[in-house]
Amino acid sequence: MRITGQTRIMFILADAVGHIVGSDVLNRAFEEMELNVAVSPLSVGPDDLADMLAMIRRIKNVAGFGVTIPHKIAATALVDDLTDAARDIGAVNFVRRNADGSLTGHNIDGEGFLAGLAEHQVAVRDATVLQVGAGGVGRAIAFALAGVGARDIHLVNRDKAKAEELATAIRARGGKATIHVHASEDDVPAKAFDLVVNATSLGMHDGDPLPLSPSRLGPSTTVAEVIMTPVTTPILAQAQAIGCRTVPGMAMMQPQPLLVARFLGLAA
Numbered sequence: 001m002r003i004t005g006q007t008r009i010m011f012i013l014a015d016a017v018g019h020i021v022g023s024d025v026l027n028r029a030f031e032e033m034e035l036n037v038a039v040s041p042l043s044v045g046p047d048d049l050a051d052m053l054a055m056i057r058r059i060k061n062v063a064g065f066g067v068t069i070p071h072k073i074a075a076t077a078l079v080d081d082l083t084d085a086a087r088d089i090g091a092v093n094f095v096r097r098n099a100d101g102s103l104t105g106h107n108i109d110g111e112g113f114l115a116g117l118a119e120h121q122v123a124v125r126d127a128t129v130l131q132v133g134a135g136g137v138g139r140a141i142a143f144a145l146a147g148v149g150a151r152d153i154h155l156v157n158r159d160k161a162k163a164e165e166l167a168t169a170i171r172a173r174g175g176k177a178t179i180h181v182h183a184s185e186d187d188v189p190a191k192a193f194d195l196v197v198n199a200t201s202l203g204m205h206d207g208d209p210l211p212l213s214p215s216r217l218g219p220s221t222t223v224a225e226v227i228m229t230p231v232t233t234p235i236l237a238q239a240q241a242i243g244c245r246t247v248p249g250m251a252m253m254q255p256q257p258l259l260v261a262r263f264l265g266l267a268a
Contacts, residue, residue: 001027003038008266009059010039012066013052013075017041019204019229022066022253029257035266037063046070053078057101064096064264069201072107072136079103085110088173089143091136096264108259109137109252110144113224116251122195122222125149130188132156132211133199134163137226141199142166146175150195154180154188156212185212196223196239203233214238225249 012023023039030037042065044052049071056062067075072091076082079095080102086092092105117124127150131142134157145153153170157163160183167179182188193216202211204227212235217223223239224247236246261267 001031001038004036005061006036007061008035008037008063009061010037010063010065010264011056012039012041012068013044013049013071014041014068015043015045015070017043019227020068021228021250022068022256025250025253026066026257026260030261030266033257033261033267035261037261037266039066044071046074049074050078053095053103056097057103059097062097063266064094066094066260067092067105069136076105079105081105083107088169089136089139090169091139093136093140094260094263106263107140108256108263109140110147111259112254112256113141113226113252114144114148115255116247116253117195117222117224119251119254120222120245120247122224122245122247124195126151127194128152128154128191129195129197130154130156130193130212130216131197131199132185132202133197133226134159134166135199138199139166139169141197141226142179143170143173145195145197146170146173146177146179150177152178152180154182154193156182156185156188158183185216188216192218193221196221198223198225198227198233198235201227203227203235204229208234210235210238214242217242217244219243221245222247224251226252228253 228249
């Protein structure tokens with residue numbers, strides 16, 4: 001990559017960046033699209049996020065930035081404007097720096113997740129879904145699944161109030177999915193699910209517990225991840241051993257470069 005004064009700069013903001021591969025995905029895709037853009041992760045703690053965004057407002061050659069764990073929800077209060085998707089979801093994963101230095105937050109996690117499922121021939125309409133996690137990426141995915149016709153969505157989250165709030169927001173949008181909320185996997189009915197989604201960070205680090213029991217899985221279940229590193233998380237390995245179809249976290253990222261380029265005004 002040849003970086004000059006004509007190169008537009010992007011960042012990916014996270015608290016720890018060792019797991020980030022999205023910058024490489026974006027750089028490779030932008031090069032194929034012949035866009036003069038360079039992307040780099042930045043390790044930013046929660047206490048420094050507001051100061052970082054204030055600095056980005058003042059850097060004229062920054063096109064925008066990505067946002068990941070743990071900043072997706074916090075960033076919504078720090079930008080100047082939100083797209084409808086980001087406002088509904090209550091989290092952002094990409095932010096555009098406008099010519100006047102103002103910041104517009106957007107969320108394409110849900111759109112990217114659905115595109116990844118479609119690439120793996122996974123149907124969502126009328127599906128029964130078990131999703132673990134109701135944080136930033138979990139909110140985007142739940143909204144997306146409800147929006148394309150999932151029949152039943154069981155949300156499991158340790159903070160049940162957070163999952164209840166998400167369920168209420170999805171219902172308010174008018175989706176037809178039936179939303180069930182559980183504080184623990186133990187509260188979920190013993191039934192077969194068409195799709196199981198790990199929308200937590202469990203599996204990113206050695207020694208993490210599984211996000212759910214493999215007993216929830218059957219050969220007809222599709223298991224989808226949001227974690228990109230490692231490519232095969234422990235729950236995906238368990239699912240593959242059972243004979244499940246699996247969708248790695250990278251599948252959610254691969255459709256996103258074009259969506260990002262269009263949102264940032266870098267491509268038509």
